[in-house]
Amino acid sequence: EVQLVESGGGLVKPGSSLKLSCVASGFTFSSYGMHWIRQAPKKGLEWIALIYYDSSNKYYADSVKGRFTISRDNSKNTLYLEMNSLRSEDTAMYYCVYGGYWYFDFWGPGTMVTVSS
Amino acid sequence: DIVLTQSPATLSVTPGESVSLSCRASQGISTSIHWYQQKSNESPRLLIKYASQSISGIPSRFSGSGSGTDFTLSINRVESEDFSVYYCQQSYSLPRTFGAGTKLELK
Numbered sequence: 146e147v148q149l150v151e152s153g154g155g156l157v158k159p160g161s162s163l164k165l166s167c168v169a170s171g172f173t174f175s176s177y178g179m180h181w182i183r184q185a186p187k188k189g190l191e192w193i194a195l196i197y198y199d200s201s202n203k204y205y206a207d208s209v210k211g212r213f214t215i216s217r218d219n220s221k222n223t224l225y226l227e228m229n230s231l232r233s234e235d236t237a238m239y240y241c242v243y244g245g246y247w248y249f250d251f252w253g254p255g256t257m258v259t260v261s262s
Numbered sequence: 263d264i265v266l267t268q269s270p271a272t273l274s275v276t277p278g279e280s281v282s283l284s285c286r287a288s289q290g291i292s293t294s295i296h297w298y299q300q301k302s303n304e305s306p307r308l309l310i311k312y313a314s315q316s317i318s319g320i321p322s323r324f325s326g327s328g329s330g331t332d333f334t335l336s337i338n339r340v341e342s343e344d345f346s347v348y349y350c351q352q353s354y355s356l357p358r359t360f361g362a363g364t365k366l367e368l369k
Binding site (some may be wrong): 246248 | 356
């Protein structure tokens, strides 16, 4: 059974940093691209980052480029999202998502990030 | 970026009705469209991939069609568990983008 468990969310002040983690199980993590997708409260879905299975390529939405970094440790079956210079508009539920590069097969339960002074 | 426009924003139906939800792309994207269901306080779930391909475990009343710029998610005889928000997503190019969603609600 595929499982994705995100952690690391919380309440932080504007301008601060936060690092999210996602532990994966139930599939061969090292063989799949992984994504982070977020959803602001009462809003729609926004794709923010993709990392290839071997970390050879990383892609970002313009809204987070230069501030967020996606990474992975295949030895630990773990996906990361390092977030710097956080803004109020980054407030959202952050989902770790598996399924390759084109569509999103399975979503974790999410971890909530709130950026507020 | 490719913009996906979903309509209607809200659809009010009674159980047993059949419905069609629309997703229109700002440019031709072949069949690179995927559909998700998000129930209240839950993570999204993949319903249909590549416009019309079914997903294991998804009820057969869900189907998809379309190519180019116009796509449709159909639900044959809506059941109570189907009242949710539905999103389309394109994989034709990066960044991956989603439509704003269609909320299916009980009339």
